[in-house]
Amino acid sequence: MGNYVARAEVDVRAPRRAVWTVLTSSGANPEILMGAEVVSEWKLGSRIVWRGEWQGRAFEDHGRVIELDDRDEPWRIVLTHFSPLSGQPDVPENYHTLHFELEETPAGTHVTLDQDNNPTVEAAQHSQQTWETMLRGVKAVAERAASKRSSA
Template sequence: MGGTIGREAHMGEYVARAEIDVEAPRRTVWRVLTSNGAHPEIMFGAEVVSDWRLGSRIVWRGEWQGQSFEDHGRVIELEDLQEPWRIVLTHFSPLSGLPDEPENYHTLRFELDEIPGGTRITLDQDNNPTREAAEHSRANWAKMLEGVKAVAERPSV
């Protein structure tokens, strides 16, 4: 578990990276990441709605710091032909105060790598204007990944 913030020279922006190791098979982690509904541990308890196909819309609805939100984006890359391992989404939050325009969207890249005893999740978010913004995003995504870990490691009932 940890995170780094890198400067992508070719993109001219700061990238937030969060990583976590999960003691669960990659397919289990994939199901947690791509399931609809709400888990209190993930995305601040937001309800997630999508059909999780390439090009599909995704919506996150919930409440954060007493304010309702409805973030949205699209599934723009999906690598799960034999074993799921990468999904890339766009993400826009009206709470940012920015207009809903393509230049204000983030790209979220989730990669799932098999490791001894489980799966490593790496999440990169681009389009952060400053190092401070990237660090804030990294901290939020690290909390979200801790929630994914808690759900994925929970014994099945």
């Protein structure tokens, strides 16, 4: 079994803090992760749960916040992630690690998300597509929020 990494990236026309707020907010946004509800205290070591429905099946993915760098200007968060829909046992070796990095750019924020522990190239490509969709949702929500703030 391999350890292939899925990478998804997006450029967001919003300040890094606005993108961080979208990524680390509990609740549901229809645009993000198939409308899943996110529940977490967003503190180091805290549990995170994603609840929703995908292709007519309820899901409840979970993990923990294992790294959080939000001093001054937030830029990095690392989470573990397990999905029971994978059909795998809920044991540490079946968890993924999600690395989010936010880089300030002249136009806003560049977000990179890496997910490790994909057993095949195909699995990594599937994960990449899922995370690209999720990041497009983050982009939409963050840009809408930034637009409202700038017009207020």
